[in-house]
Amino acid sequence: MVQYKCFKCEKSIVSKALEKRFVCPHCGSKIFYKPRTKIKKVKVK
């Protein structure tokens, strides 16, 4: 499953939702980006 993120509202959108219309269902933006695959959070000190 591919997830995109809206460039405007930064909400994640499943690629399936973009199949019909390549528009953000939340804000109507047409700019998306692919967020990096899970980033491991490591406490650095």
Ligand SMILES: [Zn+2]
């Ligand atoms: Zn949006």
